Amino acid sequence: MITHKQLTLAEIFEDCQNKFDNDKYQFLSLLDEAINLDEIVPVSFVSHFHAQTGRPRKHQLYPMLKALLLQRIFSIPTDTLLIVFLKCSQELRDFCDFDVVPDGSKFTRFKQDFLLDLQSMFNHLVDLTEPICQKLNPALADMTIFDTSGIEAWVMENNPKYANRIIKQLKAFKKSHNLDDSYDPYKAAYGSMPPHAASNQAIQQMYINGHFCYAYKFGIVTNGLGIVRDISFYNKDFLNAHPDIVVEKKSDSPDEDKSLADSKALLPVLIDFFKKHPLIEPKTFLGDAAFDTIEIYKSLFEDIGFRKAFIPLRVKLSKEGTDYTVNENGIPCCPHDSTLPMKREGSKSHLRSKLPTMKFVCPKMKWMRDKQTGKTYRKCHCDNPCTTSSCGRMIYIYPEKNLRAYPGVERGSREWEDTYKIRVNVEKSINHFKDSFCIANRKTQNEKTLHADLLLAGITQLVTVLVTDKIHKHQYIRSLKPLIA
Secondary structure (H helix, E strand, C coil), X not given: CCCCCCCCHHHHHHHHHHHHHHCHHHHHHHHHHHCXXXXXXXXXXXXHHCCCCCCCCCCCHHHHHHHHHHHHHCCCCCHHHHHHHHHHCHHXXXXXXXXXXXXXXXXXXXXXXXXXXXXXXXXXXXXXXXXXXXXXXXXXXXXXXXXXXXXXXXXXXHCHHHHHHHHHHHHHHHHHCCXXXXXXXXXXXXXXXXXXXXXXXXXXXXXXXXXXXEEEEEEEEECCCCCEEEEEECCHHHXXXXXXXXXXXXXXXXXXXXXXXXHHHHHXXXXXXXXXXXXXXXXXXXXXXXXXXXXXXXXXXXXXXXXXXXXXXXXXXXXXXXXXXXXXXXXXXXCCEEXXXXXXXXCCCCCCCCCCCEXXXXXXXXXXXXXXXXXXXXXXXXXXXXXCXXXXXXXXXXXXXXCCCCCCCCCCCHHHHHHHHHHHHHHHHHHHHHHCCXXXXXXXXXXXXXXXXXXXXXXXXXXXXXXXXXCCCHHHCCCCHHHCC
């Protein structure tokens, strides 16, 4: 017979207390041991914080940074809720070393007053984490992936009723005038809405994740591991420093406008990034089809020094002045049958030119063996040959003359397919920043506050890299949450 025992309140409390002591507090102790703020906070940040203010600071630098890091590690969405957690938990206050919990204005003022210092701290952490990334996977660490997104601001235009009202009117307009499907109410709505929020011109109209919004735009660079390497916040100062990024065009196509803006932003962002981090050597670039322009390929290879660029084509390739066509992957096709791609041969030993070449041979060519001599030779088995040569047609491509068609790697190859899949890591990082680090849905339109929140998200991810390396648990390099029981 099974006997039942009713637990007392004291026993329940003791059990909960043990779970917290053994799990949550243990995690805080782990963080306290693994995070060395003397190592990761630049001296300039400390000096600026402790500069003469006229009176002693009530809240010190390291406690403020620890609290803001905890906010993102535990996915606490607002500063108000962070304050509640700090006031209710002695363990959190002990970890941060707070005698008195700061109010909301203190956290906001800290972000705004020390924005440039947070940027310096982020850049410093990028250099500290680069050897760790190289140690984990050199091939992935040598990849550079770029993408853009936006942080929605707390403005009237982001009220769902604002866009829905316009879309509803345009749908009614389409129905009343019996317009065909070529008229898209959503695109028309995009074209009719203002390009920026009424309260702040820096809050731009964007099309993110299938919906219209008004947001501060930013660019992010990660490596193949998905670890952030650079964050560029497209504020007024940044745009003034890079006037070529500004795109005056506004059409009825949000995708077209976004592609144009992204393509103009790419090179300035990358050039700035590699100037700040000269020890990071670019090898492989991954981006979406928005960067498929001749100018970008040329700059990526010649100005920055990339060896390979994985960028899908937006416009079909063509070869002018030739009697053959090329397919969607840049492979020459048989002059008599455009559906037959020629076969790639890597041999270039017979060429006197030192320029890199790609050799393609007739798709109906086969290697034969002379039984008497034992030597092998090429033999074309085409019924309608395009050349008098018994070997069949051979075409030599010089990639440097058309980097768009031959960006250091053969389009459509196994290497291309396997490598380009890695580009999704930059989108995962953006979603991680917005969801887990809670930079989305902030109820503010203050530019400095949102910029600081974005930098703190990047700092938290890089601190995560340092922590996992110190405790030798690299499987948690993107998130420490699995370590929390």
